[in-house]
Amino acid sequence: MERTSVPPIHNVAICGGTHGNELTGVYIVREMQKQKMEKAGSVSVTTVETNPRAVAAGRRYTEMDLNRCFTDVLLSSPITESTPYEVRRAQELNAQLGPKGSAEAVDLLIDLHNTTSNMGLCLILRPNRNEVILSVIHKILYFKNNLSSVPVRAIQLDIPSSKAYSLESVGKHGFAIEVGPQPNGVLRADIFNVVKEALDLTLQWLQKFSSGHSFEGGTVEAYTFVKSVDYPRDSAGKATAVIHQNLQDNDFKLLRSGDPIFQTFSGDILKYEGEDLYPFFVNECAYYEKKIAFHLAQRKTYSFPPISVKND
Amino acid sequence: SSNNNNTARFDAARRVAIFGGTHGNEMSGVTLVNLWMQNSAEIQRKGLEIKPFITNPKAVEKCVRYVDTDLNRAFTQENLSATGGDELPYEVQRAQEINRMFGPKGSAEAYDVIFDLHNTTSNMGCTLILESSKDAFNLQMMNYIKKAFAPASCLVLLNEHPLLKYSTSRSVAKHPVGMEVGPQPQGVLRSNIFEAMRVILKHALDFISLFNEGMEFPPCTVEVFRVLERMDYPRDANGNIIAMVHPNLQDCDWEPLNPGDPMFQTFDGKTIHYQGSSTVYPTFINEAAYYEKQQAFVTTRRETLAASAIRKA
Numbered sequence: 001m002e003r004t005s006v007p008p009i010h011n012v013a014i015c016g017g018t019h020g021n022e023l024t025g026v027y028i029v030r031e032m033q034k035q036k037m038e039k040a041g042s043v044s045v046t047t048v049e050t051n052p053r054a055v056a057a058g059r060r061y062t063e064m065d066l067n068r069c070f071t072d073v074l075l076s077s078p079i080t081e082s083t084p085y086e087v088r089r090a091q092e093l094n095a096q097l098g099p100k101g102s103a104e105a106v107d108l109l110i111d112l113h114n115t116t117s118n119m120g121l122c123l124i125l126r127p128n129r130n131e132v133i134l135s136v137i138h139k140i141l142y143f144k145n146n147l148s149s150v151p152v153r154a155i156q157l158d159i160p161s162s163k164a165y166s167l168e169s170v171g172k173h174g175f176a177i178e179v180g181p182q183p184n185g186v187l188r189a190d191i192f193n194v195v196k197e198a199l200d201l202t203l204q205w206l207q208k209f210s211s212g213h214s215f216e217g218g219t220v221e222a223y224t225f226v227k228s229v230d231y232p233r234d235s236a237g238k239a240t241a242v243i244h245q246n247l248q249d250n251d252f253k254l255l256r257s258g259d260p261i262f263q264t265f266s267g268d269i270l271k272y273e274g275e276d277l278y279p280f281f282v283n284e285c286a287y288y289e290k291k292i293a294f295h296l297a298q299r300k301t302y303s304f305p306p307i308s309v310k311n312d
Numbered sequence: 313s314s315n316n317n318n319t320a321r322f323d324a325a326r327r328v329a330i331f332g333g334t335h336g337n338e339m340s341g342v343t344l345v346n347l348w349m350q351n352s353a354e355i356q357r358k359g360l361e362i363k364p365f366i367t368n369p370k371a372v373e374k375c376v377r378y379v380d381t382d383l384n385r386a387f388t389q390e391n392l393s394a395t396g397g398d399e400l401p402y403e404v405q406r407a408q409e410i411n412r413m414f415g416p417k418g419s420a421e422a423y424d425v426i427f428d429l430h431n432t433t434s435n436m437g438c439t440l441i442l443e444s445s446k447d448a449f450n451l452q453m454m455n456y457i458k459k460a461f462a463p464a465s466c467l468v469l470l471n472e473h474p475l476l477k478y479s480t481s482r483s484v485a486k487h488p489v490g491m492e493v494g495p496q497p498q499g500v501l502r503s504n505i506f507e508a509m510r511v512i513l514k515h516a517l518d519f520i521s522l523f524n525e526g527m528e529f530p531p532c533t534v535e536v537f538r539v540l541e542r543m544d545y546p547r548d549a550n551g552n553i554i555a556m557v558h559p560n561l562q563d564c565d566w567e568p569l570n571p572g573d574p575m576f577q578t579f580d581g582k583t584i585h586y587q588g589s590s591t592v593y594p595t596f597i598n599e600a601a602y603y604e605k606q607q608a609f610v611t612t613r614r615e616t617l618a619a620s621a622i623r624k625a
Contacts, residue, residue: 027556027579030552030579031579031580034579035580058604116497116499116500181497182497183433183495183496183497183498183500183600184497184498184499184600185433185498185600185601185603186433186497186598186600187553187556187598188556188557188562188598189556189557189558189559189562189577190559190562192556192579193559193577193581242343242501242502242503242506243502243503244503245503245504248502248503248504263503265343265347283500283501283502285497285498285499285500286499288499
């Protein structure tokens with residue numbers, strides 16, 4: 001692939017507490033603020049605790065999921081007395097780190113999350129997959145000697161730009177770091193340490209990039225979202241089964257037709273029917289209310305070209 | 313033998329309750345009790361009234377631990393006799409209602425046995441919680457459950473500490489039994505945890521059935537872990553935590569913690585070591601609900617309790 005010149009990355013925002021009970025991001029941001037981590041070489045670093053009310057309450061959100069509030073419609077909706085806290089907060093964050101889609105938006109936005117699913121460390125790209133992000137992710141995924149204790153993967157959720165609803169879409173480039181398994185309201189040191197390493201690698205990449213380094217091209221294997229599967233439910237809408245033990249904790253293990261996926265409370269086993277796909281977000285607590293037992297993905301390989309910063 | 317003077321006699325346990333949802337986001341108990349309220353066939357035993365009951369329905373509906381205050385700390389004498397009706401915190405009202413239905417606590421009318429079903433984010437496996445080292449009935453039950461569940465492990469936690477013990481929902485019964493299974497995140501239902509709880513409860517009900525039919529249980533010993541001390545996170549002057557449970561301690565419930573072993577890791581990577589004078593056995597390590605109760609883990613020591621033979625009166 002042909003070498004690509006990319007505009008400079010002057011600033012990066014690292015965000016935590018978008019879901020108030022996902023604690024790794026909260027404490028990483030607080031520690032970076034305590035250490036006054038404001039610069040990485042020539043790149044300026046901003047840290048933001050994005051949903052402080054939810055953090056204080058120890059809840060995912062107070063009125064509405066903040067990480068669904070960054071659509072163009074919600075970002076431009078007029079604020080009234082009945083506007084949910086998280087919609088107001090999204091507009092504040094858009095003013096501080098955006099505006100989304102404009103030249104003033106932060107160059108790179110990284111949003112830190114946890115999941116109750118056994119997903120290891122995932123780098124989530126949505127919606128844009130571009131050469132910058134792929135190059136950064138490539139570094140995190142394939143850097144030898146680091147992060148070896150935890151599996152690292154890339155996930156790509158194909159949502160068109162116009163419908164992008166999550167925080168990282170505010171930056172010119174953005175991705176989420178999603179790490180599990182960690183219960184809501186729990187802070188695990190091993191997960192904290194691994195996310196800190198991933199951020200250190202990202203900041204190293206940024207410094208090298210800004211100082212003119214040329215990065216080789218390559219490929220990234222990513223899991224792309226295909227569809228989600230809900231729990232079987234009764235006529236009253238209550239789930240009648242639990243994730244089968246063969247599927248529980250086996251995120252990213254290929255699921256084939258005939259494999260058990262649910263066990264009903266009366267002991268019956270329900271099996272998967274469909275094309276071979278990779279499950280992820282298996283038994284994520286926050287998705288019960290969104291009617292999702294797990295997502296299914298295909299695995300695809302994305303190429304990216306050699307890149308370096310454009311000198312203008 | 314049946315005429316042994318040292319055999320403790322207890323009335324048949326005719327009234328038994330199974331509590332779920334004392335903490336509304338601990339899903340195994342919520343799910344099991346809801347199932348049994350719809351269809352109680354699985355928990356029925358001859359000659360025994362078994363009542364499954366959701367203790368904190370508002371918390372269950374919101375999938376939170378509690379609405380106003382922790383129900384599992386609310387059964388103090390002060391709360392149970394408080395006046396104020398609707399003005400009282402929701403869980404205090406609930407405690408009074410539960411005390412009326414299943415107590416009164418300390419009286420002859422109280423339920424014989426209450427099983428209170430809980431989950432923890434800690435890696436505790438199956439744990440039975442005992443509130444008194446002198447309750448021979450409960451000790452014999454726990455001995456029975458442990459043996460029936462073997463080779464899978466079911467440990468006994470004894471919380472008789474004068475300062476650290478607390479007034480639980482189950483304490484309205486003559487024989488309160490806590491069942492704590494983890495690790496499971498709040499709000500999540502895991503099939504392995506759900507099935508394990510179902511099985512230990514089955515063994516418990518079998519024990520009561522056998523006891524009521526007149527079986528004599530010979531003297532036995534039971535290994536327990538006795539609660540010693542609550543260990544909080546190191547905090548700054550504003551009360552914020554400044555360290556996390558160390559990776560070497562995380563998930564190591566019931567394993568020995570020796571003086572000098574790593575205990576906490578600060579956010580900038582330093583290790584804080586355990587400074588106690590002897591080896592202890594930590595548990596409830598990194599339980600989500602205990603950050604606000606100033607508890608990173610509790611220490612315990614291992615003890616062997618003796619229980620006399622028991623038989624129905």
